[in-house]
Amino acid sequence: GIQVEQSPPDLILQEGANSTLRCNFSDSVNNLQWFHQNPWGQLINLFYIPSGTKQNGRLSATTVATERYSLLYISSSQTTDSGVYFCAVEGAQKLVFGQGTRLTINP
Amino acid sequence: DTAVSQTPKYLVTQMGNDKSIKCEQNLGHDTMYWYKQDSKKFLKIMFSYNNKELIINETVPNRFSPKSPDKAHLNLHINSLELGDSAVYFCASSQDFGLRPGTQYFGPGTRLLVL
Numbered sequence: 001g002i003q004v005e006q007s008p009p010d011l012i013l014q015e016g017a018n019s020t021l022r023c024n025f026s027d028s029v030n031n032l033q034w035f036h037q038n039p040w041g042q043l044i045n046l047f048y049i050p051s052g053t054k055q056n057g058r059l060s061a062t063t064v065a066t067e068r069y070s071l072l073y074i075s076s077s078q079t080t081d082s083g084v085y086f087c088a089v090e091g092a093q094k095l096v097f098g099q100g101t102r103l104t105i106n107p
Numbered sequence: 108d109t110a111v112s113q114t115p116k117y118l119v120t121q122m123g124n125d126k127s128i129k130c131e132q133n134l135g136h137d138t139m140y141w142y143k144q145d146s147k148k149f150l151k152i153m154f155s156y157n158n159k160e161l162i163i164n165e166t167v168p169n170r171f172s173p174k175s176p177d178k179a180h181l182n183l184h185i186n187s188l189e190l191g192d193s194a195v196y197f198c199a200s201s202q203d204f205g206l207r208p209g210t211q212y213f214g215p216g217t218r219l220l221v222l
Contacts, residue, residue: 031209031210033210033211035213037148041195041215041216041218042215042216043197043213043216045210045211045212045213048209048210084148086150088150088211093155093162093163094140094152094155094163094165095140095142095152095199095211096152097149097150097151099148099149100148
């Protein structure tokens with residue numbers, strides 16, 4: 001089955017810093033999503049991005065499908081950005097999740 | 108308006124009991140899913156249904172039985188609960204257009220604790 005690897009596993013930053021989270025996947029996919037799981041456990045959709053680049057405020061994502069990776073950029077981090085960021089790819093009609101990147105933004 | 112809702116949000120029960128978790132989506136989606144998130148935050152699919160038909164069953168023990176009375180609902184019934192069933196269970200839905208999958212939207216999760 002498809003393997004999804006995220007890096008780094010943990011990231012601790014000061015408020016205002018920028019960060020890049022990476023997602024590598026082992027096979028071609030029909031769908032790729034980025035999620036933020038906040039400290040209350042809620043899974044929030046960030047991007048649906050099987051290819052190309054999208055931006056939403058301070059967040060942007062790029063997927064290079066031919067090279068099987070996606071990047072999530074967070075600029076000017078805020079403490080509310082803390083939580084776990086998951087990349088998930090769809091193959092064979094199911095989403096396969098990476099193990100997540102735990103982001104901690106200190107004030 | 109809540110897009111994907113789950114009840115209950117918290118469930119604490121004894122080993123050996125039978126319990127159900129309900130999920131409803133008001134997005135008009137064709138496909139619904141159940142995922143399990145373990146204590147290490149690892150998320151894995153359990154089931155998916157498309158138009159009330161089972162599409163995916165990820166080698167889940169047969170103590171778990173999903174039921175889809177209609178397109179908008181996918182309930183999860185668990186028999187003879189075990190300690191290892193303690194986890195957060197997420198329901199999700201998506202609109203699939205032929206071979207092109209759509210964005211999956213997740214419910215708030217049900218935190219199950221088996222004592």
